[in-house]
Amino acid sequence: MKKGYFHRVVTQTPTRFWINNVTRKEADLSLAAGAVGCTQNPSYVYKMLTNDEEKDYAFERLDKILQSVEDIDLVQETVQRDLVAAVAQKFLPLWEKSNGKYGYVSIQGNPFKEDVENILRNARFNREAGLNIMAKVPVTEDGLKAIEILLSEGIPVNATEVMGVRQALxxxxxxxxxxxxxxxxxxxxxxxxxxxxxxxxxxxVSENSIQISPDTLWQAGMIVARKIRRLLDERGSEVGFIGGGARGLHHFTEMVGADCCVTINWKGTAEELIELDPPVVDRYHALVPEGVLDELLDRIGEFGRAWRITGLKPSEYEEYGPVVLFRESFEKAWSEASRIIEQRSRDR
Structure with a gap:
């Protein structure tokens, strides 16, 4: 009997499948399909409160927490931890069976409170939810300081919002x-x-009317990813690589063959790859023509900032355009969830 797509990827390559922002049902489906880890982000509470299958369960958890917690941000942080803990329980057997190699579930907290003190508070708070809970921390100047402290405390970390080579290094x-x-x-x-x-x-490119081949632009993120993975290999780093933020199937398939994990959403990405069941082909090691890199560096300064080792400084990470775009999506979802929580609190 032919194995499913992700099971074949794991068998034939060093690439691993993680799942992002899942409901409990999606977690079960993902584990059955071969997922070995899970990322959850600050939009998770909003997703669960508005998901047709999960909203009754999410509001039940919210109502219980509102009985003892008044601060709206703390309510959302507690609901988030509570909801993610249920998913972490599903991944815990994998964590136990692999002696902690697989089965982690990472939580990233309030996107409006990303100073060192709040990152540490939130990470320690979330770790109480399970042995396989991993703190998810943005790689900003404050985030890097917090990561060092968390590692010294023995807390597993997923350092997120990496866009440039320098951040990873x-x-x-x-x-x-x-x-x-x-x-x-x-x-x-x-x-x-x-x-x-x-x-x-x-x-x-669109906003600034930059003339560049669409085929070249399509490869930009993967070119940076390949450079990061190569630099990690050269230094023999023990830090794991996760590819994230997928906006197309290629953000998984183009990394197949790399020693990395790729986290993707269930709906629209993982389930579609399972249905399409494409051949497992090592795309990561495909050569990129010099002309493609030259065109990107020549036409798009923002690409060069990410690609060059000296292109960004820690003081610039937080306000680097792609980081801002990512964070704004979290801030919007966090604010929407806060609005729902405030209304629920008033209606009690």
Whole structure:
């Protein structure tokens, strides 16, 4: 009997399938399809409160929390932890069976409170929800400081909102610095948000009337991803690579063959790949013509900032265009969930 697409990817390549922002049912489907990890982001509470299958369950959890918590942000943080904990329980057997190699579920907190103190508070709070809970922290100047502290405390980390090469290398430098102290290191990944990076560049090209081949532009995010993976291999880094923010099937299929994980949504991406059942082909090692990279560097300055090792500084990460685009989507969803929670609190 022929194996499903993701099972074949795992068998034939080092690439692994993670799932993003799932409902409980989607978590079950994803695990059956071969998922080995899960990412949840700040839009999760809004998704669950408005999902036809899950909203009754989500409001039940919300109502219980409103009985003892008044602060709206803390209510949402607690609901988020509660809802994600249920998904983490589904991945826990995989975490236990693999001795902590697989089965992590990462949580990223309030996108309006991303200073060091609040990142640490939220990460420690979420870790209470399960052994396989991983703190998801944006790679900004404050985020990097928080990541170093969390690693020194033994807390697993998914360093997210990585758009540029320098951000990924900064995470690796922190890992090496903490590991040099001789401590046993927790699992650490960074998430290169390839799809959002591509979306931002497409918008940037359109808004600024930049003349560039659509075929060249289509490859931008994957070119940065390949460079990051190559640099990690050259330094022998123990930090794991997650590709995220998929905006098309190619954000998974073009990474097949790489030693990495790729996290994708169930609806519109994972389920479609299962239905299409394409051949498992190593696309990661396909050569990129020099002319493609030259055109990107020549035409799009924002691409160069991500691709060059010295293109960005930590003080610039938070306001780098693709990072802002990603964060704004979280801020919108967090605000919408807060509005629903406030109304629910008034109606009690």
């Amino acid at each position: 900064d995470v690796c430098d922190i890992y090496d610095r903490v590991a040099a102290g001789g401590r046993t290191m927790p699992s650490v990944y960074f998430s290169h948000i390839t799809g959002i990076f591509d979306e931002y560049l497409q918008n940037h």
